[in-house]
Structure formats: structure tokens, C-alpha cells
Amino acid sequence: MFRSTNQDSIKLDARRTRDSNINGSTSPPIDPVNVLTPDRRSSFFKPQLTLKSQRTLYDASISAQSHKRRDSLEEDEMLDSVGSLEFYNRKGSKVASDAFDKSAGSSQSSSSGKKSNGSSSSSSKASRTSRVIGASPILKQNLPTDVMIIVDSRPPGMKHNLDKFDGKQYTEFWHLETEESRKLIEWNKLEFHRQNRIFELFLVLRRFRVNLKRMVTHYGPAFKNAKNLTPNHNADYQKTFIPLNALFDYLEKLVSKRLAPAFDNHFFVNDKYVLEVFRNWIVKLESDYEYISRSLVYLAKVSASESVKDWIERVSKEDPFAINNQYLASAKSLFLSYFLQVFGPIRLMFVDLLKLYQKLEDQQAIDLATEIRDHLSKINLISDYTSNLNTKIDLNEKLVCTDYLYLEMVDLFNKDRKMRVPIDISSKSISTWDPSILYLLDNYFLPLAKSESRGSVVYTLNKTPIALQYMTAEAQSDGTPKYLSIKDSGNRTSHIFRFEKKDSPTAFTNFVKDLPIYRTELFKKLNNSHELKLINGTSFLKDVVKDPFPMPPIEPQELDPVFNAIQLAKFKPNSMPPIAATEVLCIDCFIMSSEWHFIVGASDGLYMGRPDQPTTWKKITSHHDVKKLIVLDHSMCFFQSGDSLLKVPISALVKAFLDNVQAQSSCEVVKKMINSFEIGSQQVRQGPYKLDSPFLFCWKDRKIEFTAVTKETKYRINFKSMKATFAVTGLQFLYPDEFVISHVSEANPIFYISDLNSMANTHIHKNDEEDKDFKARLRNQKPIATFKYPLSNSPGVSGDYDFITVYSKSCMFVTFNKENKTYSRSRNEIIRFNFNCVQAVFDPQDGSLILVGEQNVEIWNIHQDRQVKSELTSCFVGASVRILSTVPGKVIFSVVQGKSGMNGRENQLILHLRKKRTVK
Incomplete structure (x- = not known):
């Protein structure tokens, strides 16, 4: 000592x-x-x-x-x-x-x-x-x-x-x-x-x-x-x-x-x-x-x-x-x-x-x-670990947020947070122009209502902060007054501002000039963690309905992951004639002769081909509305056509692919009248042993049916059933021995966790009367998915984990108390989204939470340390975004991007998301 x-x-x-x-x-x-x-x-x-x-x-x-x-x-x-x-x-x-x-x-x-x-x-x-x-x-x-x-x-x-x-x-x-x-x-x-x-x-x-x-x-x-x-x-x-x-x-x-x-x-x-x-x-x-x-x-x-x-x-x-x-x-x-x-x-x-x-x-x-x-x-x-600390303190003293999560989103006291000098302006309401002040940060645009209360100036943030990546700005700088129109495509809102100060004409002009500069700086930060690889960009055309709030493009193009994927591809959109005017709905892959092959489920059947080789793609079945498909053990393909669940051996699909014929006759109906299905691994106790086996779950309304599907039994189907409390809207597997069922009841999203050993249902983070804010926040949201995040990789920590519950507008974290057998919040953090989330995927290997809207994808890094705030690490935009494969490690999207195709249709790009090997 x-x-x-x-x-x-x-x-x-x-x-x-x-x-x-x-x-x-x-x-x-x-x-x-x-x-x-x-x-x-x-x-x-x-x-x-x-x-x-x-x-x-x-x-x-x-x-x-x-x-x-x-x-x-x-x-x-x-x-x-x-x-x-x-x-x-x-x-x-x-x-x-x-x-x-x-x-x-x-x-x-x-x-x-x-x-x-x-x-x-x-x-x-x-x-x-x-x-x-x-x-x-x-x-x-x-x-x-x-x-x-x-x-x-x-x-x-x-x-x-x-x-x-x-x-x-x-x-x-x-x-x-x-x-x-x-x-x-x-x-x-x-x-x-x-x-x-x-x-x-x-x-x-x-x-x-x-x-x-x-x-x-x-x-x-x-x-x-x-x-x-x-x-x-x-x-x-x-x-x-x-x-x-x-x-x-x-x-x-x-x-x-x-x-x-x-x-x-x-x-x-x-x-x-x-x-x-x-x-x-x-x-x-x-x-x-x-x-x-x-x-x-x-x-x-x-x-x-x-x-x-x-x-x-x-x-x-x-x-x-x-x-x-x-x-x-x-x-x-x-x-x-x-x-x-x-x-x-x-x-x-x-x-x-x-x-x-x-x-x-x-x-x-x-x-x-x-x-x-x-x-x-x-x-x-x-x-003073933040730049402009005094300015931020001054803003914080005057700031009032109608929703405390607004300040969490802005992350004002982040040490890297940049803030531009604000401008005083008027904001258009229904019938008047109200005093406002605009703050431009390196992540958000803040329109604040300006008022006086008890002799002091108050700035009220009563609207959702506008994420720069989803913001479009149009300015009318000629004459006086000057006008600024802001469109928030994420929250699907518009704002109109009027600048009337004649004594400072350059203040408005310089503020408007800084908007694209700050937006570009943001995309530079979001361009280092993930990248996209084009699987197919020429074979499929899709009818696209123009959105009244289209996402603004990422500029410059060199910062757009979709643009970079196209540039690196051998065959770019429109370089080859398309094979079908159909919408791609799902995808999976398998290895044959040491080469990856992809099976695509579309609105008019199944297609097969090799990545970035559009000439190899062929139609192999004519089933309608193939919503979901899963390849198991590289030997069996399960897919849903309409409301029917079918299976077909991969060998039959390969033969049809090589012979240039269709494999319609090889497809066997497994179950009719289903809403959807899922396949995942579960541990089931048999006597003193726990057996690990893939299980197939399918559901219709409140009825859930399940069966083990193994290669050893030649994927023989032997359904058992259970009844859910409410109509099932989705199901996710939580390895090793749990699964989550999602419901909506009286406009409230619900996640129940269960397992095949006890068949008991436990409500994840059940709301009580004391948590009124949380209960009100979830109302009218949809349950998207629940994921399990093991924290055992942390030094000295064993068996600890979080459940990540994703809803349409927010995400939060819960943990299981073994003593009380209850689920409760494990982190104070609530991630509030800047858009309406419709799909989500989580990769526990690197803590990446992938959130998908109708026109965008965001990737968040969820830290294993519960005290460390999650951060947005990547983002890309495009029309009609959809997750085709939700398997961690082979997450695949489709997005409409680029020039219009024939007959008003546009190329549907199939893109594989992967982590960059070198992060700057």
C-alpha cells in the first residue's frame, strides 16, 4: 500500500x-x-x-x-x-x-x-x-x-x-x-x-x-x-x-x-x-x-x-x-x-x-x-464537455417541453451537440402568426413557440422535434416578409414561418443556407457503421403510389448507402430488361454448389436467382401473394401463399430452376386458413433433458398451432394448439426457450411472453395505475416486435438480459424479476421515433436495432451497459421500403429508388444490409 x-x-x-x-x-x-x-x-x-x-x-x-x-x-x-x-x-x-x-x-x-x-x-x-x-x-x-x-x-x-x-x-x-x-x-x-x-x-x-x-x-x-x-x-x-x-x-x-x-x-x-x-x-x-x-x-x-x-x-x-x-x-x-x-x-x-x-x-x-x-x-x-455550453444552458433555462421525451430526443447536453445562432420568426397557426424562435442543431430542427410568463421569456417545444434527415426546406427570400416552408416527412407535418425584420436581412438568408450544411454533416456521421449490397436491381418492377410526404434524398449522393450499393453493383437498374412486373414481398437464401442462391416470394409466385446476376433469375412457381418464406437447413422451404402454409423441398426448386420449369406440383399444403407463421429454435424439456429443436408456429385470430420441424423426421408435421388471450398480431422467438405473442386490445398494444414447457402467459411490463404517462403514451400504438438482448458478454456479468419492446412510435427496455416473477423497466431510456415504425429487426451480436418505416430505415446501437444511451448510427431513405428477411446477419430490404421504369413503374431494389468492416 x-x-x-x-x-x-x-x-x-x-x-x-x-x-x-x-x-x-x-x-x-x-x-x-x-x-x-x-x-x-x-x-x-x-x-x-x-x-x-x-x-x-x-x-x-x-x-x-x-x-x-x-x-x-x-x-x-x-x-x-x-x-x-x-x-x-x-x-x-x-x-x-x-x-x-x-x-x-x-x-x-x-x-x-x-x-x-x-x-x-x-x-x-x-x-x-x-x-x-x-x-x-x-x-x-x-x-x-x-x-x-x-x-x-x-x-x-x-x-x-x-x-x-x-x-x-x-x-x-x-x-x-x-x-x-x-x-x-x-x-x-x-x-x-x-x-x-x-x-x-x-x-x-x-x-x-x-x-x-x-x-x-x-x-x-x-x-x-x-x-x-x-x-x-x-x-x-x-x-x-x-x-x-x-x-x-x-x-x-x-x-x-x-x-x-x-x-x-x-x-x-x-x-x-x-x-x-x-x-x-x-x-x-x-x-x-x-x-x-x-x-x-x-x-x-x-x-x-x-x-x-x-x-x-x-x-x-x-x-x-x-x-x-x-x-x-x-x-x-x-x-x-x-x-x-x-x-x-x-x-x-x-x-x-x-x-x-x-x-x-x-x-x-x-x-x-x-x-x-x-x-x-x-x-x-x-x-464544458459540450460546445456552446452557455448557449445551451440559456436555452435550457427558457425551454419548456410539453413532452419530456422531446428533450431526450434532442440530447441537448451531448458533448458533440452543435447549435446554430437562432432566429426570431413568426409561425403560422390556423388563423394567426405567432411569435416563434427557430433553433438549428446538428440533429434536429426546433420550432419553439415564444411567449412571456411571469416577466421572463419562455420557449415552448409543443411539437415533435424535426429530424434533419427527414426535413425538406423551401425558402422565399425575395422581398419582405420572407417565408420558410418546412416539411417533416417522418412525422408527416408541415410548418410555415414568416420573417419580417427589415434591419437584419442577412439573418434569414444565412439561416436558410445552413440548413443543408447541417443536414450533410449529419449524414456524414451516419455513414460509417453499415452499408448495403445490391442483390438484384433490374428484375422486378413495382407500381408505386406517390406519397404526399416523400422523403428528401440524401445529399450529396456519396453519403447515400443505396446510391453506393448501386455504384458498386455489376448490373445497375435499367441495365437489363425486367423479368416481371410484380412486388417482391419476402426472400431467403441457401447454398448450392458453394454458391448462394436466393428465393424470392412475390405477389405472383416464387423466383430464384444468384446475387447481382440478373440473367440467372427465373420464376419457379405461380402461387399468388407469397407473403413470407423461410428456408430451413438449406433443404426445405416453407412459404405462405394467401392464407395457406406450404412446404417444398429445396431440391425440387433447384431442379425446376435448372430445367427451366415450375415446381408447382412439388409444393405441399401444410395448413390452411392462417394469418401468418414463424419458425425458430426452442428448448423443450423431455424428462430430465432439454432438447433444442426448430419449431413452426402458425396462427389465426386467437388460435396458435405449433409443431417441431426437423430434418431427421423429414419435416413431418404434427400440430398441437394453444389459445391466446386476444387475437394474435405477431410472434417472435426468444432463444433459448421463450416466445412472445403480440396483441392489440382496446387500442392498447400488448406483449405476452410464454414457453412450450409451462404454456403460461405473462404480460411484459403490465401497466398499473401509477404509470399513467407510460400507459397514455402506448395507447393507439401498434406492437411491432420484442427482442431478447443478452448482457452476459459484459465482463463479470452472467445471465443478465434485457427485453427490447418495439412499438410503432417508441421503444423501451424491460427486464424479468425472478423473485417477483414480474417484468419492469430496466432502463430509464425510451427511444421515441421520428416516424411510424412498421417493422423491426434486432441483431444481438452487435446490438443493432433496425427500425423500418414506409420510406426509411434507421439503425440504432443499443449498448449492453444499461446506463449508456442508445444512439442512431445509420439511416437511409427510399420509397416503399420493406424488410424481406428478418434473420440477423442476413437482413434484406427492398426499396424503390432511381429513375422511373416503363409504364410508370419503378425498379425494386433488393439490398443486403451488412456492417462495414472498417469504421472510420
Whole structure:
């Protein structure tokens, strides 16, 4: 635990010399065995590691460093510990003052022959004040008579009331008259400035302490006792006020126990003592400030809701510290900005102190001030991990969101979030033009309603933020007023704005010019994770109904994955004559003679061919409306034609393909009158064993039938049945032994989880009356899919997993509690979509959640760490997008893209989605 190398001996000698210089005496030899070196101190914040994932994360990174921070605030949004940090005793904070204790008592220690153990005896406490003044660079006996008179004439008992902040500066606190101040300046101007500056530091720290005490003693308990103030009220309290309590305890030790004795009744303060104590305090704070900064920004984000702002105003009227006190921060500032910016002014104070010490030619003080300034710079860098921080804080203070998820979508405090200077404008409503302000970020366009409330400006985000990738802008810049038309193809809405300021004609023009620039920058970020490969782009033509809200193209084209796939293909659209005017509905593949072959299900039958070889494609059956097909073991094809389920051997399809005939007669009807079917692996218990086998499920209304389908039994069908609670709308397999059934009941989406061993149905995340917001949010949404995301790949985590539940407008995460046998939210995050989702696929290998709308595809990276926010990594657009294959690793889409084909029809491109091998 302790080091005794030569390097450490040098450090100890240097420290011994330093203590000697400060105290004016020679310290006895310091035993290295009993010295707690600064880098060996325990951290003052300790995560409450109740979860395995928390322990793993904390072990992986003991202290949060700025260069290890993740890309997003919400991603890093507390890491594993904001909201569960606790303060514990830290002996390291006593190093500086212990040095003074040892030095001052050195003669006594030498005579007794005993080494000081750093304990706080009653005699050392009583003499601490005299030691501090004795170590001051100003000795009373060396003062001129007139200065001595000024010092001796100060009132007795000049102590600081730490719980009452009156803002008194050095001269006012010590009751110095103008003439007395003049005499002190004439005696030693630099020393007078030194005392003023060091007093000002203590003043700022006292103000910091009182404001922080207001939060933990008044607003914290009030927030905790409030009911349903935020959607995740208890979690929000843990993430914000628990870390603030820890910070207050740590600051209290600095101000009350270390610094106050040095300032009380001391006209000349020992600034080196103050600097050493503050240096040791700030060093330890820096190593843990990552956690605190997360809680402070999260507090600002939580406070953006109108309900919380109203609550702050009500509770502030009962704030005992702030009544008739103009020197303390406002309640609104405490929640939104004060603590985020508190260390900025302190750093500037040390910049000034450093200049003063250079004039004094005090090298020891210069070194201390320089070190403190550098640590404060790093802390401010952690605080200012977003560009335009002040602008974002200003926006957040004024912002009110009608839906708290709007702010989650925008991710305002992401460290990479860029924000353009806004413009004031008018927004067209039904009958009037309303005051508005437009903010352009690097991910969203925000039209905010502008109003005044209680004498302050309020920006209300009452509409869904407009994703840049789905935004089309048209401007009319000639004349006055100027107009801007915004079309949001994702949410299928339009906005019209009017700009009437004649005194700033370029503001509107420059804002409009920046719209495509920001959009291009967004697509550059979304062009690094996935790519598309063209399987077939010439064989099939499809009738396309023009959408009134078409997706805008990705520009420049080099950033469009569909365009790049076409450019890399051997046969481009329209380079070969089509073989059919039909709609491709599904696809699967198999290997024959070491080559991949694809089977396509279309509205008029089955087709087969090889990738990017359009001349090989042929029609092999004439079944109508082939909605779904699955190839099993490269030997059997199951497909749905209309409402019938059929199977056909791959060998029969290959023979028909090679002989240029159709395999209609080889197709066998398995089941009639079905809505859909699915095939997946399930573990079924047979006696003491669990057997892993593929199962086929098909359903009609509430009836579900299932059978094992194996190569060993030649895919013999032996259906068993079960009845669902409601009409079945979909089914997904969750390996190894579960499956999920989706329903809609009274406009509410429902997922039931079941298994073949118990046949029991359990409602995933059943809504109760307390979760009204969640229940209202899901109403009228459709259940899309549920996926299982094992988290066992995380170091030290075993058997942990999330269920990802996808609905038409949002996605959330749940986990299973084995003790209570209930499902509950596992992450606070809810992903709100910018479009209507109709299909979804999840690849657990890389955590990619693929969401498909009618004209677009989004790919999200879901992190295994539950505390890290999900992020959009890729996107592409096109008409009539459809997932043809949902098998992870061979996800295949169809999209209409490019020039119009003959008879008003357009080429249907079949594209394979794959992860880029090299990510920039």
C-alpha cells in the first residue's frame, strides 16, 4: 500500500522542505510508512454497487477521466454511479493541515522522541489558530506602528457565519475605513491585494457552500416528497440530489473544518495554508468530478419540464436561506446553471492570484496557484464537455417541453451537440402568426413557440422535434416578409414561418443556407457503421403510389448507402430488361454448389436467382401473394401463399430452376386458413433433458398451432394448439426457450411472453395505475416486435438480459424479476421515433436495432451497459421500403429508388444490409 522507492524519498524530502519553508521551522524526518501519499487516497465518491453491471463498470474505471467519457451525456448520464454515490471519510483531505500540525509540534515531538501520529488532540486543536497566523508571511512584530494600530483596533470575535451569506468583502468584513485602507496600501500594496484575493476565494467558497446547502436541506427533501413530479421521480432524485449531498459533505469539510479556522480572527491569513488545503481538495474533486458533472447536467435536463419549473417557483418561496438575501443564486439558477458554472469564476481568481504572486516573486505560491489553476481548468473542461455550453444552458433555462421525451430526443447536453445562432420568426397557426424562435442543431430542427410568463421569456417545444434527415426546406427570400416552408416527412407535418425584420436581412438568408450544411454533416456521421449490397436491381418492377410526404434524398449522393450499393453493383437498374412486373414481398437464401442462391416470394409466385446476376433469375412457381418464406437447413422451404402454409423441398426448386420449369406440383399444403407463421429454435424439456429443436408456429385470430420441424423426421408435421388471450398480431422467438405473442386490445398494444414447457402467459411490463404517462403514451400504438438482448458478454456479468419492446412510435427496455416473477423497466431510456415504425429487426451480436418505416430505415446501437444511451448510427431513405428477411446477419430490404421504369413503374431494389468492416 505504501511506497518506499528512491523517487518517493525525493518527494518526501521535497515536502519536508516545503513544510519547513511555510512554517519557518525545520520538520523532523517523516516516516514514509505513515505518510498517505496523494495518489494513494481513497476516492471521496463511492458508487453504491448493488448491481453486477455497476460493479463491473466501476472496476473497469476507478476514476472518471475526461478522455474516457462517452459521446453522449445521456449515454454517460450517470455512468453507473450518479444517483447512487455516497460520501465516506477521506483522510487524504487532512494532508495539508496535518503537515502544519506536525511542523508546529516538531520541537515537542523531538524532545519526547515520539513521532506524531496525526491525531487531533485537544492541545493541537487549541493551538491551531496560533500556528496558522505564525506561519503567515506577515509577522506582527515586524509591522509599522500605524499598521499595528489598525490591526489591533479590529473588533474581537471576528468570525464568519457560514450559514448566512452577506457578500461582505475584505475591507467591509474587517470594518476598514477608507483612510485605513489607504495606509495599508501605502505600507504594502501587494500584500493588501494578496489578503483581498485570498479572502475573495473564501467568500466564493462560502457562497458555493450556502447555495449547495439550500439544495440538499431544502429543495432535496421537497423534491423527494413531491408526488409524480417527473415520470421517473424516484430515479431522478437518486441521480441528482444524492450526488449533491455527497458534494456538500465534501465541501463542508473544506470550508468549515479547514478554511474557516484560518480566516476567523485572522487579519493576515496564511495564504499558503489555504492554497495547500484547497489544492488537496481540488485534486480529489477532479478525479471524481465526472460523476458530479453528470448529475448536474441531468438536474438541468429534468428541470426543463414545465411542471418542475412551477414546482421550483412554489418551493423557492419557502427557502429559509434566500429570504431577503440578494447575494445568493436564484432557485431557478440553482437547478439549471449555477453548479455547472461555479468553478469558472474560481479559476479566473487563480489566474489573477498567479499574476499577483509573480509580482511578489513568491515561487512557492506560484507553483501552488499554477497547479490549482490547471486542476480547475480540467474540471471546467469536464463541465464544458459540450460546445456552446452557455448557449445551451440559456436555452435550457427558457425551454419548456410539453413532452419530456422531446428533450431526450434532442440530447441537448451531448458533448458533440452543435447549435446554430437562432432566429426570431413568426409561425403560422390556423388563423394567426405567432411569435416563434427557430433553433438549428446538428440533429434536429426546433420550432419553439415564444411567449412571456411571469416577466421572463419562455420557449415552448409543443411539437415533435424535426429530424434533419427527414426535413425538406423551401425558402422565399425575395422581398419582405420572407417565408420558410418546412416539411417533416417522418412525422408527416408541415410548418410555415414568416420573417419580417427589415434591419437584419442577412439573418434569414444565412439561416436558410445552413440548413443543408447541417443536414450533410449529419449524414456524414451516419455513414460509417453499415452499408448495403445490391442483390438484384433490374428484375422486378413495382407500381408505386406517390406519397404526399416523400422523403428528401440524401445529399450529396456519396453519403447515400443505396446510391453506393448501386455504384458498386455489376448490373445497375435499367441495365437489363425486367423479368416481371410484380412486388417482391419476402426472400431467403441457401447454398448450392458453394454458391448462394436466393428465393424470392412475390405477389405472383416464387423466383430464384444468384446475387447481382440478373440473367440467372427465373420464376419457379405461380402461387399468388407469397407473403413470407423461410428456408430451413438449406433443404426445405416453407412459404405462405394467401392464407395457406406450404412446404417444398429445396431440391425440387433447384431442379425446376435448372430445367427451366415450375415446381408447382412439388409444393405441399401444410395448413390452411392462417394469418401468418414463424419458425425458430426452442428448448423443450423431455424428462430430465432439454432438447433444442426448430419449431413452426402458425396462427389465426386467437388460435396458435405449433409443431417441431426437423430434418431427421423429414419435416413431418404434427400440430398441437394453444389459445391466446386476444387475437394474435405477431410472434417472435426468444432463444433459448421463450416466445412472445403480440396483441392489440382496446387500442392498447400488448406483449405476452410464454414457453412450450409451462404454456403460461405473462404480460411484459403490465401497466398499473401509477404509470399513467407510460400507459397514455402506448395507447393507439401498434406492437411491432420484442427482442431478447443478452448482457452476459459484459465482463463479470452472467445471465443478465434485457427485453427490447418495439412499438410503432417508441421503444423501451424491460427486464424479468425472478423473485417477483414480474417484468419492469430496466432502463430509464425510451427511444421515441421520428416516424411510424412498421417493422423491426434486432441483431444481438452487435446490438443493432433496425427500425423500418414506409420510406426509411434507421439503425440504432443499443449498448449492453444499461446506463449508456442508445444512439442512431445509420439511416437511409427510399420509397416503399420493406424488410424481406428478418434473420440477423442476413437482413434484406427492398426499396424503390432511381429513375422511373416503363409504364410508370419503378425498379425494386433488393439490398443486403451488412456492417462495414472498417469504421472510420
